[in-house]
Amino acid sequence: MEKYKKKLRSEEWFGDDDKMGFVHRSWLRNQGHPDHLFRGRPVIGICNTWSDLTPCNAHLRDFADIVKRGVYEAGGFPLEFPVMSLGETIMKPSTMMWRNLVSMDVEETIRANPLDGIVLLTGCDKTTPSTLMGACSVDLPTIIVPGGPMLNGKWRGMDVGSGTFTWQLADALKEGKITQDDLRDAESCMSRSAGHCMTMGTASSMASVVETLGLTLPGASSIPAVDSRKKVMAHLSGNRIVEMVHEDLKLSAILTKKAFENAIKINSAIGGSTNIMIHLTAIAGRIGVKLDIGDFDRLASEMPLLVNLMPAGKYLMEDLYYAGGLPVVIKELSKEIHSGALTINGKTIGDNCQDAVCYNNEVISSVDKPFKKKAGIVVLKGNLCENGAVIKPSAATDHLMQHTGRAVVFESIEDYHERVDDPKLDIDETCVMVLKGVGPVGYPGMPEVGNMELPQKLLKKGVKDMVRISDGRMSGTAYGTVVLHISPESSIGGTLALVRNGDLIELNVGKKSLNLLISEEELEKRRKEWTAPETASNRGYVNLYVNNVEQADKGCDFKFLKGGSGQKVLRDLH
Ligand code: FES
Numbered sequence: 001m002e003k004y005k006k007k008l009r010s011e012e013w014f015g016d017d018d019k020m021g022f023v024h025r026s027w028l029r030n031q032g033h034p035d036h037l038f039r040g041r042p043v044i045g046i047c048n049t050w051s052d053l054t055p056c057n058a059h060l061r062d063f064a065d066i067v068k069r070g071v072y073e074a075g076g077f078p079l080e081f082p083v084m085s086l087g088e089t090i091m092k093p094s095t096m097m098w099r100n101l102v103s104m105d106v107e108e109t110i111r112a113n114p115l116d117g118i119v120l121l122t123g124c125d126k127t128t129p130s131t132l133m134g135a136c137s138v139d140l141p142t143i144i145v146p147g148g149p150m151l152n153g154k155w156r157g158m159d160v161g162s163g164t165f166t167w168q169l170a171d172a173l174k175e176g177k178i179t180q181d182d183l184r185d186a187e188s189c190m191s192r193s194a195g196h197c198m199t200m201g202t203a204s205s206m207a208s209v210v211e212t213l214g215l216t217l218p219g220a221s222s223i224p225a226v227d228s229r230k231k232v233m234a235h236l237s238g239n240r241i242v243e244m245v246h247e248d249l250k251l252s253a254i255l256t257k258k259a260f261e262n263a264i265k266i267n268s269a270i271g272g273s274t275n276i277m278i279h280l281t282a283i284a285g286r287i288g289v290k291l292d293i294g295d296f297d298r299l300a301s302e303m304p305l306l307v308n309l310m311p312a313g314k315y316l317m318e319d320l321y322y323a324g325g326l327p328v329v330i331k332e333l334s335k336e337i338h339s340g341a342l343t344i345n346g347k348t349i350g351d352n353c354q355d356a357v358c359y360n361n362e363v364i365s366s367v368d369k370p371f372k373k374k375a376g377i378v379v380l381k382g383n384l385c386e387n388g389a390v391i392k393p394s395a396a397t398d399h400l401m402q403h404t405g406r407a408v409v410f411e412s413i414e415d416y417h418e419r420v421d422d423p424k425l426d427i428d429e430t431c432v433m434v435l436k437g438v439g440p441v442g443y444p445g446m447p448e449v450g451n452m453e454l455p456q457k458l459l460k461k462g463v464k465d466m467v468r469i470s471d472g473r474m475s476g477t478a479y480g481t482v483v484l485h486i487s488p489e490s491s492i493g494g495t496l497a498l499v500r501n502g503d504l505i506e507l508n509v510g511k512k513s514l515n516l517l518i519s520e521e522e523l524e525k526r527r528k529e530w531t532a533p534e535t536a537s538n539r540g541y542v543n544l545y546v547n548n549v550e551q552a553d554k555g556c557d558f559k560f561l562k563g564g565s566g567q568k569v570l571r572d573l574h
Contacts, residue, residue, distance in 0.1 A: 006248055009140075009567060010043035010077075013114035020573065024114065033077075041077040042245035044238070045115035047106060047135075049127040051085035056124035056196035056203060059225055060147055063234050067119050067145060070238020076117070076245070078238070081109055086126040088203075096473065097445025097545055099130040100558050103286075106134025111569060115140065117245040119237060123147030123195070123225075125202040125476075128210060129279035133557070135251060136286035137564035141244035142251050143344050144215045145237045146207035148225035149317035150195035155186050161310035162197035163477020165190050167451065174421070174456045195225030198317040200309040201476035205272030206279060208326050212266040214254045214343030218352040222321040244344060255287045258338035261299055262349065265336055268303035268376035269329055271312035271394050273476025274484055275448075277377060281555030285562045293388045293553045297379035297512070305375030305394050306332060306365050311479040312394040313371060315363045323363035327356035332367050380483065382515040383523070384469070384495050384505070387487040388553045389514055391507075395479035397465040401509040403481075404517070405432040405467060409501050412437040413449050421456040429463040432505040436496055437533070438472030439489025440549045440556050444536050446471075451478040467507055469514070471496055471552075483507065483514060485552035491533055492551075498526040 008015075013024040025038050046067050050060040064080045071078035083105045086095040110118060118140050122128040128146070135142045153160035169186060172178045196203035207221035217237055223230045260280060267276045277296050284291035306329055309315050320326075330337065330353040339350025358364050365371045375394040393401065408427045410416035416435055419425055427433075433452055440446045450472040454463060468482045471489035488494035495516060499505070504517040516523070535546045548558040 006246070008040065008042060008245070009116050010114040011040070014038040037077045041075060042116040042242050043114050044071045044076045044078045044117045044119060044241050044245070045110060045113065046078055046080040046119045046121065047110070047131055048080055048082055048121045049085040049123065049131060050082070050121070051087065053090055054085040054087035054124050054127065055089065055191070056087070057085060057122070057127060057147055059194035060121045060123065063121055063145065063147065063231070066231050066234040067121070067238040070235040071242055074239040074242035076242035079115070081113070083109065083131065086124060086130065088125045093443060094445035094447035095126045096447065096556065099126045100545070100549070100561060101541055102126070102130035103133035103137070103561065106131045107137040110135060110138045110140065111565065111567065117141040117241045118143070119241050120144045121147065123203060125206065125275070128203070128206040129283060132210065132215070132283055133286050136255065136283060137561070138567055139250050139252050139287070139564055140567060141241065141249050142215070143237050143241045143244065144210050145234050146210065146216060146221050148195050148223050148227070148230045149198035149204055150191060151193040151224055151226060152198060152316045152318045153190040153192060155189040159316060160186070160190050161199035161316050161477065162190060163201050163475050164199045164310040164479065167478055170453055171459055174453065175459045193224070193226045197477055199311060199477045200271050200273070200307065200317070202273040202275045204317050205267055205270065205276050205476050208270055208272065209263045209267050209276055209280065211326050212263045212330065212349070213259045214341055214349055217345060218343070219325045219327050222317050222325040224318050224321060227321075240345060247346065249344065249346065252287055254342050254344060255283070255289060256341065257289050259341045260284050260289055260291050261295070262337040262341055264296055264299045265303055265333065266329060268300040269305060269333055270307040270326070271305050271309060271375055274377055274390050274392050275473055275476055277390060278473070278485070278552055278556050282557040285555055285557055286564055288563060293379050296377060300376035301378045302374065303336070303376045304367060304370035305372035306367070306370055308363055308365065308371045311477055312375070319360070319363045323360035324356055324358045327353040328358045328364050331356040332364070378509055378512055380509070380512050380514040382513045384514045384516045385486045386495070387551060389469070389483050389486040391481070391483050391509055393509060396481040400465060400467050400481040402507070403467050404504055404506040405430050407432050407434045407499050407501060407503045407505050409434045409499055410436065413447070416452060420453070423457055425455055427455055427458070429458055429466055431466065432507070433466060433468040434496070434499050434505070435468070435470035435472065436490040438470055439486070439491055440551060441535070441546050442471065442489055442491025442533065444542060444546050444549070446473050446552065446556060448473045448475040448478070450474040450484040451480050451482045469505065487551040487553045489551060493527070493530060493532065495523070497530055498523060
């Protein structure tokens with residue numbers, strides 16, 4: 001058959017009858033594999049981000065076995081391998097710092113081994129972009145099986161969403177509206193099944209984005225982790241990756257500029273996370289597609305919000321699935337996107353979604369009657385953010401979108417924690433809270449602290465939102481009038497470093513601007529006085545990170561990891 005003609009990459013290891021062919025096969029034989037599995041079958045690497053320390057991915061150990069069934073059924077030979085896993089809620093100082101390390105782990109593991117095709121089992125926030133970045137730098141046929149969201153959280157008669165509910169509880173505790181016992185009670189009610197955060201946080205956004213990029217089977221992203229149809233999806237993905245190897249359908253054929261443009265637009269329409277900008281930019285950099293912050297501004301800021309999910313709305317991923325899932329959103333926006341973009345099943349994104357049916361207009365609205373007219377992510381420019389900053393209007397407060405206020409500056413996150421609830425802190429609701437030192441280099445690892453909790457005394461007064469600005473990130477589950485990703489960051493001498501208490505800061509989302517209202521002379525004077533803080537570590541990975549990480553507008557990848565080294569191994573094993 002025509003499709004079986006191409007020589008498999010794995011045959012470089014298993015196909016020879018010499019000493020090394022013997023060595024490559026013989027040691028694997030200790031797992032009881034029969035001879036025919038080594039002969040002319042696509043070897044499928046199942047890259048598993050399972051870990052007990054990554055709660056959102058803890059079910060993926062079983063999913064690997066389901067994918068294997070699909071691979072065997074289609075005539076492939078599956079070999080599972082572990083990679084470093086990133087548990088968002090547990091790892092310190094920030095999983096973002098380890099994203100690039102995982103990408104290196106994945107890239108080198110794939111290239112160095114006899115693999116023809118790859119299945120990425122992912123879930124928690126960074127496990128999807130990190131593994132995909134690594135896979136892109138090798139560029140084999142690759143399919144993603146997103147682990148799926150948890151079931152809706154249920155607490156005292158309410159649906160509660162991961163992350164979003166956490167911030168609400170934290171505020172309620174500060175306001176004295178709930179007790180420690182209430183808080184403890186809520187813990188297990190919010191996270192009541194396997195899976196990742198079920199709000200439209202970074203994990204759900206990232207899963208939706210990779211589905212839009214064409215890297216999953218259609219409809220895969222919103223299926224809850226514990227729904228049996230998720231297992232069917234995993235099995236079918238195992239089938240499909242074997243065919244993809246025979247078709248030589250590589251990542252680079254799918255991840256075109258048009259695919260990225262689709263992903264930017266759909267991320268806006270679902271109210272997706274601001275983190276997606278950083279991850280998509282980094283992924284594009286690995287596959288050789290030029291994507292910059294201007295693309296997000298051009299494509300994302302005018303999109304309507306079609307999906308009524310927390311944090312921008314009230315529903316959760318389980319509801320999105322029952323309403324028809326992401327294919328409904330893609331179909332609804334078929335005139336906005338490149339419908340001809342290719343996906344891993346060999347069909348276009350338009351073909352895949354043309355028969356999608358919406359079963360609940362409350363959850364997924366139409367383009368004609370969107371949930372909100374404008375969503376997306378707005379890119380800000382100004383003297384406070386020469387290379388850009390971002391704000392997510394759908395999660396912000398309307399009357400604060402144009403606001404000038406007095407700066408209340410926190411020099412670090414520790415400084416913030418020490419002083420924010422001090423009754424003597426000179427702050428009111430018109431002020432702008434400024435946080436420094438939480439960028440990629442400064443923290444290091446750009447943690448999700450940009451949505452600083454408001455001072456207790458203002459919460460007790462009933463204040464719900466204030467303008468907050470920083471060089472950090474925000475959880476996709478969070479909300480508020482929060483300016484993030486200020487670039488260049490304060491720790492490398494960006495203007496943010498020069499802001500002082502009492503300065504006036506002007507935010508104008510309509511004009512896409514963020515400015516520090518002081519004279520050029522004063523700014524220059526402060527710049528001369530500024531001294532760079534010490535770097536976090538002079539050894540190991542942290543040292544590698546702070547010396548090589550790029551700024552947020554460039555995707556926070558390492559300069560030396562841009563692009564890929566292809567499938568060829570550096571030298572043979574002798
Ligand atoms: Fe893992 Fe939210 S903590 S997805």
